Amino acid sequence: xxxxxxxxxxxxxxxxxxxxxxxxxxxxxxxxxxxxxxxxxxxxxxxxxxxxxxxxxxxxxxxxxxxxxxxxxxxxxxxxxxxxxxxxxxxxxxxxxxxxxxxxxxxxxxxxxxxxxxxxxxxxxxxxxxxxxxxxxxxxxxxxxxxxxxxxxxxxxxxxxxxxxxxxxxxxxxxxxxxxxxxxxxxxxxxxxxxxxxxxxxxxxxxxxxxxxxxxxxxxxxxxxxxxxxxxxxxxxxxxxxxxxxxxxxxxx
Amino acid sequence: xxxxxxxxxxxxxxxxxxxxxxxxxxxxxxxxxxxxxxxxxxxxxxxxxxxxxxxxxxxxxxxxxxxxxxxxxxxxxxxxxxxxxxxxxxxxxxxxxxxxxxxxxxxxxxxxxxxxxxxxxxxxxxxxxxxxxxxxxxxxxxxxxxxxxxxxxxxxxxxxxxxxxxxxxxxxxxxxxxxxxxxxxxxxxxxxxxxxxxxxxxxxxxxxxxxxxxxxxxxxxxxxxxxxxxxxxxxxxxxxxxxxxxxxxxxxxxxxxxxxxxxxxxxxxxxxxxxxxxxxxxxxxxxxx
Amino acid sequence: xxxxxxxxxxxxxxxxxxxxxxxxxxxxxxxxxxxxxxxxxxxxxxxxxxxxxxxxxxxxxxxxxxxxxxxxxxxxxxxxxxxxxxxxxxxxxxxxxxxxxxxxxxxxxxxxxxxxxxxxxxxxxxxxxxxxxxxxxxxxxxxxxxxxxxxxxxxxxxxxxxxxxxxxxxxxxxxxxxxxxxxxxxxxxxxxxxxxxxxxxxxxxxxxxxxxxxxxxxxxxxxxxxxxxxxxxxxxxxxxxxxxxxxxxxxxxxxxxxxxxxxxxxxxxxxxxxxxxxxxxxxxxxxxxxxxxxxxxxxxxxxxxxxxxxxxxxxxxxx
Numbered sequence: 001x002x003x004x005x006x007x008x009x010x011x012x013x014x015x016x017x018x019x020x021x022x023x024x025x026x027x028x029x030x031x032x033x034x035x036x037x038x039x040x041x042x043x044x045x046x047x048x049x050x051x052x053x054x055x056x057x058x059x060x061x062x063x064x065x066x067x068x069x070x071x072x073x074x075x076x077x078x079x080x081x082x083x084x085x086x087x088x089x090x091x092x093x094x095x096x097x098x099x100x101x102x103x104x105x106x107x108x109x110x111x112x113x114x115x116x117x118x119x120x121x122x123x124x125x126x127x128x129x130x131x132x133x134x135x136x137x138x139x140x141x142x143x144x145x146x147x148x149x150x151x152x153x154x155x156x157x158x159x160x161x162x163x164x165x166x167x168x169x170x171x172x173x174x175x176x177x178x179x180x181x182x183x184x185x186x187x188x189x190x191x192x193x194x195x196x197x198x199x200x201x202x203x204x205x206x207x208x209x210x211x212x213x214x215x216x217x218x219x220x221x222x223x224x225x226x227x228x229x230x231x232x233x234x235x236x237x238x239x240x241x242x243x244x245x246x247x248x249x250x251x252x253x
Numbered sequence: 254x255x256x257x258x259x260x261x262x263x264x265x266x267x268x269x270x271x272x273x274x275x276x277x278x279x280x281x282x283x284x285x286x287x288x289x290x291x292x293x294x295x296x297x298x299x300x301x302x303x304x305x306x307x308x309x310x311x312x313x314x315x316x317x318x319x320x321x322x323x324x325x326x327x328x329x330x331x332x333x334x335x336x337x338x339x340x341x342x343x344x345x346x347x348x349x350x351x352x353x354x355x356x357x358x359x360x361x362x363x364x365x366x367x368x369x370x371x372x373x374x375x376x377x378x379x380x381x382x383x384x385x386x387x388x389x390x391x392x393x394x395x396x397x398x399x400x401x402x403x404x405x406x407x408x409x410x411x412x413x414x415x416x417x418x419x420x421x422x423x424x425x426x427x428x429x430x431x432x433x434x435x436x437x438x439x440x441x442x443x444x445x446x447x448x449x450x451x452x453x454x455x456x457x458x459x460x461x462x463x464x465x466x467x468x469x470x471x472x473x474x475x476x477x478x479x480x481x482x483x484x485x486x487x488x489x490x491x492x493x494x495x496x497x498x499x500x501x502x503x504x505x506x507x508x509x510x511x512x513x514x515x516x517x518x519x520x521x522x523x524x525x526x527x528x529x530x531x532x533x534x535x536x537x538x539x540x541x542x
Numbered sequence: 543x544x545x546x547x548x549x550x551x552x553x554x555x556x557x558x559x560x561x562x563x564x565x566x567x568x569x570x571x572x573x574x575x576x577x578x579x580x581x582x583x584x585x586x587x588x589x590x591x592x593x594x595x596x597x598x599x600x601x602x603x604x605x606x607x608x609x610x611x612x613x614x615x616x617x618x619x620x621x622x623x624x625x626x627x628x629x630x631x632x633x634x635x636x637x638x639x640x641x642x643x644x645x646x647x648x649x650x651x652x653x654x655x656x657x658x659x660x661x662x663x664x665x666x667x668x669x670x671x672x673x674x675x676x677x678x679x680x681x682x683x684x685x686x687x688x689x690x691x692x693x694x695x696x697x698x699x700x701x702x703x704x705x706x707x708x709x710x711x712x713x714x715x716x717x718x719x720x721x722x723x724x725x726x727x728x729x730x731x732x733x734x735x736x737x738x739x740x741x742x743x744x745x746x747x748x749x750x751x752x753x754x755x756x757x758x759x760x761x762x763x764x765x766x767x768x769x770x771x772x773x774x775x776x777x778x779x780x781x782x783x784x785x786x787x788x789x790x791x792x793x794x795x796x797x798x799x800x801x802x803x804x805x806x807x808x809x810x811x812x813x814x815x816x817x818x819x820x821x822x823x824x825x826x827x828x829x830x831x832x833x834x835x836x837x838x839x840x841x842x843x844x845x846x847x848x849x850x851x852x853x854x855x856x857x858x859x860x861x
Contacts, residue, residue: 346589347828354777354820354827357817362817365817475652519653523657526638
């Protein structure tokens with residue numbers, strides 16, 4: 001069952017064509033890797049899906065609906081969540097609060113309920129806090145729950161970014177270079193974690209990544225971009241032996 | 254028709270002042286990525302120092318004029334060194350608050366030293382107005398416009414043709430690249446503040462004979478903020494902005510009511526920021542995630 | 543809860559014994575802490591620069607006074623109306639905030655502050671302009687607020703209620719929404735926090751607080767004038783936040799105390815006070831940007847860090 005379909009998506013910034021007619025599909029529960037040299041348009045694709053950018057052309061269908069109808073703040077409620085290349089944790093907030101924000105879109109309570117502590121607020125808040133702490137525990141960050149996000153190490157912030165994204169209980173998870181800067185062991189841990197997440201939550205994952213061993217071992221399928229165009233779409237094995245891909249990307253390694 | 258020409262003359266005169274102050278604002282912004290909310294107070298200080306030197310100390314006019322320019326330039330550099338440099342890595346809000354507080358300090362220091370009364374700067378030019386083709390123009394007006402033109406041309410030559418000048422325009426955009434290219438970022442900062450101080454003192458001294466010299470005269474800088482916003486903080490565009498703001502407020506003052514004259518500048522700020530915050534003459538900049 | 547009742551009892555005993563001027567100062571401190579709390583929500587938590595707060599103070603004062611004098615409402619409804627009206631003004635002012643940030647927002651709010659002061663000064667038919675407006679003695683039901691001592695209790699009630707509300711907001715998903723917008727607008731939107739709504743909400747809350755404070759101010763001083771609600775006032779509000787500490791719940795209170803008490807200790811010309819305020823803001827923003835509340839918090843955290851883990855956990859879990 002296709003959960004996400006990009007159809008001839010093009011994105012232009014002024015005179016620069018960042019993405020040019022890219023199409024691909026994702027089936028529910030798949031892990032798809034999105035690779036390509038720097039500037040190939042990978043993060044732009046993620047940004048279009050999360051509605052930060054508007055495409056100049058093309059359609060995106062998510063769970064059968066036209067995704068382009070939605071505002072950036074509405075995609076969380078649809079079950080889409082992401083991590084960021086530049087991390088973008090909430091640096092002034094406590095770690096646990098960062099994770100709580102992840103679950104923001106599922107809050108029923110409104111301003112009055114919060115300001116006046118109407119019945120129902122406390123229960124929801126306590127429940128979400130419990131869930132957040134348990135999420136931190138699963139990622140090994142519970143000792144840092146009350147620390148300020150800016151005081152965490154780079155690797156810990158990456159994990160926090162992931163914890164926050166997972167806390168939104170997404171159906172579609174977009175990861176932007178989650179293994180950047182990780183050691184081999186950390187990469188392996190991340191891979192196992194993501195496989196476990198996919199198992200447990202039945203979540204579909206789109207991973208933008210440069211760390212080749214990770215992408216190859218993790219993905220069911222890989223889509224390759226170069227200069228904003230899709231140049232390949234296949235299994236890791238197929239991609240590894242694709243001449244054009246090797247030339248554009250792997251060969252330059 | 255005559256009325257319109259008179260308005261035009263008035264607009265060009267005041268517009269020159271707004272342009273001078275506005276350019277000072279933009280220089281600091283383009284070099285240090287900081288908006289100096291105390292710019293108006295630097296103008297005010299220029300006027301006060303000028304009066305002190307020429308009236309109280311009794312220096313000859315030309316000497317006190319030039320000395321004032323130098324003194325305020327040095328004050329500008331002192332501010333950069335003691336305040337701005339310490340805030341280089343602070344969040345934007347802190348730098349805004351800092352220059353704002355600086356303005357408060359300068360204004361109240363002046364009130365303490367000189368008292369809250371108003372001063373009148375004796376005119377250093379012949380005061381009889383001249384008739385130019387049906388329009389009355391004061392010598393002071395011509396002086397203001399003349400000096401502005403000369404200063405602007407020199408400034409643009411300096412910024413466009415010299416290495417230091419070009420450095421001042423680029424440093425804010427990419428400090429690291431600038432530093433790597435051998436440009437001393439600190440020197441660029443200091444120079445931009447000095448130039449800005451120079452321009453403010455110039456504006457203050459050009460204004461002093463025309464307006465009353467009082468601690469609150471720095472409020473005129475809001476017009477220059479308007480100009481800079483219209484110009485998107487770009488250099489020639491801000492100059493144009495200064496004249497536009499002046500024209501607009503004079504038109505409002507004459508054809509609507511005088512009370513709304515000041516409001517015109519505020520309205521411009523709010524409208525431009527709402528419609529096209531990057532200025533009327535610039536292209537949009539986007540942040541990439 | 544018990545602590546609150548006890549404190550109230552203690553206050554009931556002490557307050558009547560204090561001098562009129564002392565009570566007046568306490569009233570002013572509380573009013574200013576309301577202003578600071580409101581500004582703290584928009585600047586400290588939502589991270590939006592707001593130099594328009596002086597104008598909100600003025601709008602509230604005038605709206606409330608007019609409700610009392612022209613319409614004939616009693617003080618509590620007038621205060622509520624003033625709060626709501628100023629909140630709506632906050633929404634309007636918040637509109638530019640949606641697309642601006644940093645310097646541009648500072649300039650826009652500064653321009654708005656000056657423009658609103660101009661309106662208060664020139665709209666003679668409504669505000670009496672430079673004549674100012676007198677605020678009569680009001681009463682709550684039969685209880686006439688004829689003295690500072692009596693007004694104290696009204697102000698205490700309002701200030702406490704607003705403090706509790708700001709505490710509730712900050713420690714909720716709404717408060718987290720504000721800080722999320724402050725720290726990363728882009729990430730905030732991804733997780734469902736519509737930044738335009740939150741920014742507008744922050745401004746309107748600061749408007750509400752400012753409006754209520756203005757209303758109480760008119761009651762206490764009895765006479766309002768446009769000159770009190772301009773740039774200098776906005777600077778005072780800023781000073782409270784910088785000195786007290788932005789982004790903390792107690793910061794505004796510290797800030798209000800410092801702002802009001804300090805001039806009492808430096809007797810002298812009005813100009814001297816403003817100069818000292820400016821110098822303090824500058825020194826603090828460079829050397830102590832976290833404010834008094836921030837320093838205290840750091841001291842507490844250092845103390846916690848030095849404790850052995852078992853004791854620390856017990857301390858952290860205390861409500």
